[in-house]
Structures are given as structure tokens and as C-alpha cells.
Amino acid sequence: MNAITITTKGQITLRKELLQHLGVHPGDKISFDKMPGGEIRIRAVKPKGNISDFFGSLKREGQRPISIEEMNDAIAKGWAGQL
Template sequence: MNAITISAKGQVTLRKELLQHLGVRPGDKISLDRLPNGELRVRAVRPLGKIDGFFGSLKREGQRSISIEEMNEVIAKGWAGEL
């Protein structure tokens, strides 16, 4: 059992090994679900992901971004077997 102490402000601190078990790091979020008999379920909140987080993720350092037209040209060449 991992007992924790409640501060005067009603705050609790989870031990490092518990946070590692949840797979959370500073800045991440956890959720608490109320269960019967005064119990809580603690789970890591996993981001659903947004398209904004994907933009630029494939870009290599030192390379410029390409336009949609350039992407379409490369795709067409690939389907034609020219690449």
C-alpha cells in the first residue's frame, strides 16, 4: 500500500514510482473517478491529438516546407512508377 499525506491545503503528492507507473510526467494530467465506498480510480489522461499537433512533424531540419501542388506532383509520379 502506498500511503500519502494530505497537506493543510488539501493537496497530495504522488510518489515518483506511482507517476512512472501511470506513465505521466510534469505537465501531464491525471483523472480521478469516484467509486463506491470512498475509493478513487486514478488514470493518466491521454491526449486525443489534434491536427495542429501534426503540422510540421515530418519536416526535417534545414528543409523547406513543400506546397500541396508539389506534394501532388510527387504522388502522381509515384503512382506512375517514375520514382
């Protein structure tokens, strides 16, 4: 049995092996579900969404979309040291 001490602020720290078992890393989220009998189930929260949700997220205000040809031209100039 792995006992965890509760701080005066009501906080706990999960041991590294438990976090590894959940497959979580700093910045990830976990959820707690109350179960009957005073038990709690802890699960890793998996991100939801599609790759299409990311599209346009790097676009700056007022910036027009650029074409594939413009991207390829910029890449070629970059590799040639012309930028």
C-alpha cells in the same frame, strides 16, 4: 500499503513510482474517478486529437503558405551557408 499525508491545504503528492506506473511526466494530466465505497481511481489522461490539428499552428499572422519547392530551396541554401 502506501500512505500519503494530506497537507493543511488538502493537497497530496504522489510518489515517483506511482507516477512512473501511470506513465506520466511533468505537464501531463491525470484524472480521478469516484468509485463506490470511498475509493478513487486514478488514470493518466491521454491526449486526444489528430496530427491535422497541429497543421498551421506555427504559421504567423499574415504569413502566406510556402511551397515544398521554396522549403527545399531554403534548406539547400542553409546547408550551403547562404542564409
